[in-house]
Amino acid sequence: MGKSIASRFDNIDVTRSVLRAVIINDDELTLEMDFCLEPEHADYEAPGAGEECCFHPGLLKFAGISKLGLDRAEQTDPARRRFAIQSFHIEGTKFDMACEWGTIHLQARSIRVLTE
Template structure:
């Protein structure tokens, strides 16, 4: 049996993590992330000078999407490459996130957390 959604985020602080990019393919959405790892995470390293977190690259992959809404800010994001996350929630197959990139709301059959 697979891990629960909550356990997949163990030792990852999503609201301190950073969104790097959004990739949409057919019925799949991939969020490229810099995850903020807690000290108990297996890939944790001491944060670099001037950093609050141990940032580690990874992805959130959503497959079998049945509903998807992307709300982008008017005027774009002015060449920004790292986007702060202000709200994040997963409830069953529903996912909602607010960030500087924009708001993402979706329903998906599969939600995977991958750290590189």
Template sequence: MSNRQPERVRTSYDELPGFASYVLEESYVLGVIAEPGVVRFRLEVVLTPEHPAYEEPGSGVYLCYRPGELRFDGVTELDWAGQGASPATDASGEVDYGHVDTMTLENGVYALAGDWGSMRVRAASARVAIDD
């Protein structure tokens, strides 16, 4: 009999189903909402050319941004550290909390980090949705 522990597999978000056509590292976090069972990141999300809603960026813009959210459903555990960083304000007065610099999934727990803090979320599912 072996006492070996099962291998832990850490998966980057872009390898998860439904995430390949988004670039979270370039998407702006506009707000984070945590409610019982749900965590939502309001985003100006960057789409890759493979996304059906992708449009060529206009002059002076290099990426295709769309309003949307990163949503975790069926949340049973949430640990959010490093909260309280002041948001950035751009020249037009828009406020943001930086980007989702990293997001991985390991053994049912999503680990995220950015200027807004770091978060560990045990959730049944995660997805990105673009506003209509």
């Protein structure tokens, strides 16, 4: 039996993580993330000078999307590549996130958490 979605975020501080990109492809959505790892995480390394977190690249992949709502925030700097997360919630097949990029609400058949 696979791990629950919530357990896949063990030792990851999602609200201190950042969104790097939103990629839409057919009935799939991929969120490129820099996850903020907590000291208990197996891949944790002490943050360098001037860094507040041990950031580790990863992906959230949603497949078989039956409902999707994206509301892009007004961006003042088009070169911006990292967006802070304000709220993050996954329950069953439902996902909601608000961040500086905008808001994402969806329902998907498959939700996968991948770390690189």
